[in-house]
Amino acid sequence: AYEQFSGVSKEKFLGKSVTEYLGKDIFEKYIKPNFDKCLQGEVINYQEWFEYQKLGKRYVDITYYPYRKNDGTIKGVIANTRDITERKEAEERYQRIRREFIDVAENIPGMVFQYVLHPDGTISIPYVSSKVTEYTGYSPKEIYADPSLFLQPVFIEDRERVNEAIQFSAENKSEFSITHRLV
Secondary structure, eight states, rough: OOHHHHHHGGGGTTOOHHHHHHHHHIIIIIIHHHHHHHHOOEEEEEEEEETTTEEEEEEEEEEEEEETTTTTTTTEEEEEEOOOOOHHHHHHHHHHHHHHHHHHTTTSSSEEEEEOOOOTOOOOEEOTTTHHHHHOOOHHHHHOOOGGGGTTTOOHHHHHHHHHHHHHHHHTTEEEEEEEEOO
């Protein structure tokens, strides 16, 4: 798997120490400090960008586990790497879109709030604009603490639509999210 992932033939790394394979400078600077901790019994986990011959720049999740003998003494280190580039890129896209949403929501007249009804019937409020107090009398902290307050600022003519969505979600055990703007 490493051969396919890295683009390096196994002849170049099988039977070699990490120092021989990666070079002494890279080993001493990046690998050895984590190996030393792992050899003391600590599980090490971190994520970092790496450049691979075959795949280019990839975001990798790396975990070092102590490898123990049957008697519990540590014999070595097991290194596990996973390419999580797609997840990292999706998280970055989500954060960018979230920042853009908040920028718009905070700069339009009126209050914007987002609420989610979960399949178990609970409601969460992932976002309420800073103008919530002006329109509802409740602080964002109060609305986050008591999501049942979310319907109070909904226009009367919209409440039927919101209640239908809640009913549909409850009946189908599905999740829905509504972003609502009040002016």
